[in-house]
Amino acid sequence: MTTPAVRFGLPEGVIAVVKRECPTCRLIVPVLGELRAAGVPLTILTQDDPDFPPGLSPLDDSALAASWSLRIETVPTLLRVEDHRVADRTEGWQRDAWERLSGVRGLGAGLPPHRPGCGSRTLDPALAEALAARAVEAGDSPLRARPVALGELEDPIEAAFARGWSDGLPVVPPTPARVLRMLEGTTRPPDAVVAVVPPDYAECTVEKVAINAVMAGCLPEYLPVVIAAVEAACTDAFNVHGVLATTYFVGPMIIVNGPIARAIGLNSGTNALGQGTRANATIGRALQLVIRNVGGGRPGEVDRAMLGQPGKYTFCFAEDEAGSPWEPLSVERGLARGTSAVTIFAAEAPRAVVDQRSRTAESLAGSYAACLRTVAHPKLVGGCDVVLVVSPEHGRLFRAAEWSKTRLREEIVRRSMLPGAEIVQGAGGVAEGMPETFRDGTWPKFTAENLLFVHAGGTAGLFSAIIAGWIGRGGSQPVTREVKP
Amino acid sequence: MTERILLDPTNERVRARRPRAARPSSLEGKVIGLLDISKPRGDVFLGRLAELLEARGHRVVRFRKPTYTKPAPPDVRRAVREGCDVVVEGLAD
Numbered sequence: 001m002t003t004p005a006v007r008f009g010l011p012e013g014v015i016a017v018v019k020r021e022c023p024t025c026r027l028i029v030p031v032l033g034e035l036r037a038a039g040v041p042l043t044i045l046t047q048d049d050p051d052f053p054p055g056l057s058p059l060d061d062s063a064l065a066a067s068w069s070l071r072i073e074t075v076p077t078l079l080r081v082e083d084h085r086v087a088d089r090t091e092g093w094q095r096d097a098w099e100r101l102s103g104v105r106g107l108g109a110g111l112p113p114h115r116p117g118c119g120s121r122t123l124d125p126a127l128a129e130a131l132a133a134r135a136v137e138a139g140d141s142p143l144r145a146r147p148v149a150l151g152e153l154e155d156p157i158e159a160a161f162a163r164g165w166s167d168g169l170p171v172v173p174p175t176p177a178r179v180l181r182m183l184e185g186t187t188r189p190p191d192a193v194v195a196v197v198p199p200d201y202a203e204c205t206v207e208k209v210a211i212n213a214v215m216a217g218c219l220p221e222y223l224p225v226v227i228a229a230v231e232a233a234c235t236d237a238f239n240v241h242g243v244l245a246t247t248y249f250v251g252p253m254i255i256v257n258g259p260i261a262r263a264i265g266l267n268s269g270t271n272a273l274g275q276g277t278r279a280n281a282t283i284g285r286a287l288q289l290v291i292r293n294v295g296g297g298r299p300g301e302v303d304r305a306m307l308g309q310p311g312k313y314t315f316c317f318a319e320d321e322a323g324s325p326w327e328p329l330s331v332e333r334g335l336a337r338g339t340s341a342v343t344i345f346a347a348e349a350p351r352a353v354v355d356q357r358s359r360t361a362e363s364l365a366g367s368y369a370a371c372l373r374t375v376a377h378p379k380l381v382g383g384c385d386v387v388l389v390v391s392p393e394h395g396r397l398f399r400a401a402e403w404s405k406t407r408l409r410e411e412i413v414r415r416s417m418l419p420g421a422e423i424v425q426g427a428g429g430v431a432e433g434m435p436e437t438f439r440d441g442t443w444p445k446f447t448a449e450n451l452l453f454v455h456a457g458g459t460a461g462l463f464s465a466i467i468a469g470w471i472g473r474g475g476s477q478p479v480t481r482e483v484k485p
Numbered sequence: 486m487t488e489r490i491l492l493d494p495t496n497e498r499v500r501a502r503r504p505r506a507a508r509p510s511s512l513e514g515k516v517i518g519l520l521d522i523s524k525p526r527g528d529v530f531l532g533r534l535a536e537l538l539e540a541r542g543h544r545v546v547r548f549r550k551p552t553y554t555k556p557a558p559p560d561v562r563r564a565v566r567e568g569c570d571v572v573v574e575g576l577a578d
Contacts, residue, residue: 136490146493156488165494173488202496211494242554293494475554 010066013041014102015079017061017072020052022118025076028093029053031108038104047075047121067122068131069140074117078102092117136176142190143176145207160215165293167285167313171215182210185220186227187485194227195234197295198241199302204230204294209286212293216286216314221264222279224483225342226286229254229316232344232481233287242475243346244297247304250470251312252291253347254284255387255454257330258340260483261318268318270458273350273389273465284314309349317456323392324455325399332405333480340483345387345452346476348468355394356462361401364394365408368464369415373445375468379423379433381443385450385469385478391457394464409448416445452478509571516544518569520561522553527575534573548572 016032018025032053035042043059046052047067050060061067070079074091080101081087090097093115098107122131135141150159156173160166172178183190183206190207197204206227213226233240233252243250256266267277275281291297299305305312321328330341355367368388376383390398398408419442425433434443457465470476509515517538519531535545546569550557557565565572 133487133490136492143492146497148491148493150489150491152489156491159491174492174494175488176490176492179492197496200496200498202498204496207492208494208496211492215494236555239555241556246554289494294496296496296498475552 010070010081010084011041011043012081012084013043015043015045015070015081017045017047017067017070017075017077017079017120018053018058019047019075019118019121020049022075024093024115024117025052027111027115028076028108029056031093031098031111032056034107035102035104038102040102040104064122064127064131065134067120068135072120072122075120076117077120130177132180133176141176143179143207144191144205145179145211147176164298165215165289167288167292169313171289172217174211174214178214179207179210182214182218182220182223183207185210185223188227195230197230197234197290198297199244200294200296202294202296204234204290208294209290212289213282213286216289217278217282218286219264219278219282222283222286224485225254225256225260225264225279225283225340226290228342228481228483229283229287229344230290232342232479233291235479237477238344238346238479239476240291240295240297241302243470244291244295244303246470246475247306248470249305249307249309249348250346250476251305251309251315252284252287253311253345253387253467254287254316255329255343255345256283256316256318256341256483257321257328257335257343258338258483260340266316266318268320268456272317272320272456272458280316280318281314284311284316287316288312288314309347311347311349315347319454320392320456323395323459325395325403326405326453326455329452329454330480333478335480335482341480342483343478343480345385345467345478346470347387348470350389350465350467353388353464353466354462355464358397361397361403361408362411364397365411366415368408369412369445371466372412372416373418375445375466376471377432379425379427379430380471381418381423381434381438381445382447382450383471385452386446387452387454387467387469389454389456389465389467391461391464392455392459393462395455405453406448408453409451412451413444413446413448417442418445512543512571515570516546516568518546518548518565518572520557520565520572520574521547521549522557522575523550524553524575531573531575 045061045066046058047061077091078101079086079089088101095113099105136143136147157170160171188206192206193203194209195204209227213223264279266279297303319328329343331337335341353371358364420438420440423434424436424439521527521531538545548565
């Protein structure tokens with residue numbers, strides 16, 4: 001690879017990078033004169049005023065190309081270039097370091113021995129992105145993704161469609177500047193591998209997650225949640241390969257717990273499963289775009305869903321922990337209270353549970369059990385997990401009755417026992433059903449382990465929601481992962 | 486902000502296109518593998534197929550994926566590759 005020094009044609013010898021706005025740079029102007037007088041091959045690059053320092057014939061770097069390439073963070077910076085490479089550098093004014101670097105003794109006799117410098121203009125937030133974007137074009141950037149150059153008349157949104165990057169809706173064009181801004185949302189380096197994404201089993205870096213998060217419309221502060229969701233989806237337990245490949249309806253649903261949910265504005269209240277909240281809408285979409293673009297999982301190819309469901313565009317919401325009668329889902333699943341987490345679940349579309357009459361926990365549990373019977377087929381038992389989204393108006397009955405999640409589970413299992421004679425194949429004139437071996441005895445529609453409860457929704461509405469899972473007989477298990485910065 | 490450069494969101498792989506293995510002109514003398522992916526009743530279908538093939542004098546070897554929900558584990562793939570000349574896979578129930 002070409003070194004920056006060669007690319008920008010930097011001269012051998014000593015280089016000083018300064019700006020007039022910096023008091024330390026103005027302080028050391030006499031020192032630069034002393035270096036010139038001593039015959040040091042000195043090049044002065046100035047970041048703001050092309051005439052500064054006066055009389056020392058500086059080179060204009062107000063476009064900051066050389067400063068960017070040299071990774072200047074402080075002015076003044078003094079560098080020594082040997083064999084087209086930076087052999088030594090020092091920041092701010094430090095007499096001993098400047099003497100060592102230049103080989104000239106007795107510099108700046110009237111000056112203090114050291115004085116810190118100022119920030120380089122390359123770090124100015126307003127400039128940093130544009131510089132970084134230009135560096136990508138010049139092949140001189142920390143980003144590793146292939147730059148795709150568009151034609152003069154090409155619409156970037158249409159270009160993304162044409163290249164197969166979209167889920168069917170317009171994407172935000174993933175420009176280098178936007179991707180760099182997205183990467184500010186995590187402390188992880190862009191080249192760190194987040195997961196190996198099926199079905200192509202491709203390594204997915206933080207940078208690739210960021211690119212897809214940009215396209216989905218995420219803000220940088222959402223990125224840690226997207227990264228955690230990608231990690232969770234690509235575990236053997238969640239088995240996103242199977243979730244894709246099945247002809248069944250399911251897609252990945254993300255439930256967020258902990259302080260990050262509120263911090264980034266995730267909706268856990270009114271219309272939590274619906275449209276209208278940027279974080280909910282874009283985080284779920286970003287995960288799907290990673291699966292599509294990095295994993296190569298596309299509908300009609302490895303994604304064999306017979307119908308799919310609208311939540312496969314995006315499906316993410318937060319739990320309303322503050323109003324819940326129970327401990328948060330993530331705590332129940334083993335993480336400490338106050339830890340931010342995602343739980344990923346292979347989800348069918350939500351369906352309504354209407355119960356406006358129950359005034360006791362017992363009665364409401366009976367409604368839940370009756371409605372849950374219809375999951376997949378009323379005559380099929382034991383096939384899948386289910387998330388029950390319990391609304392505030394329903395949840396308060398369980399709080400008043402002091403029912404734990406365990407109690408509610410037991411009650412639902414008990415109330416959903418089905419006589420074998422009713423559910424075997426052919427019973428009731430319906431061919432679908434359980435094998436003949438189920439004829440004797442009674443069978444639970446679900447076991448306790450199949451039932452997950454989450455508290456969410458608006459404060460008005462005596463409804464809850466059933467979100468059923470994949471009937472893949474253990475093909476996908478819910479996975480909970482901590483969200484890390 | 487310029488939008489003339491976009492960063493590639495894909496895994497940047499170029500898909501390899503491989504020709505299908507040559508089809509044998511006859512099953513004479515070939516070992517026929519039957520791969521059960523553990524879908525309900527797949528074993529019934531493949532069992533009947535095995536009967537019919539064996540009645541015609543063919544040698545049949547059975548393989549089984551532990552679950553249809555995941556790709557075949559490497560040992561199953563190796564066993565199929567090394568254990569037979571042609572394979573029949575029951576894909577659906």
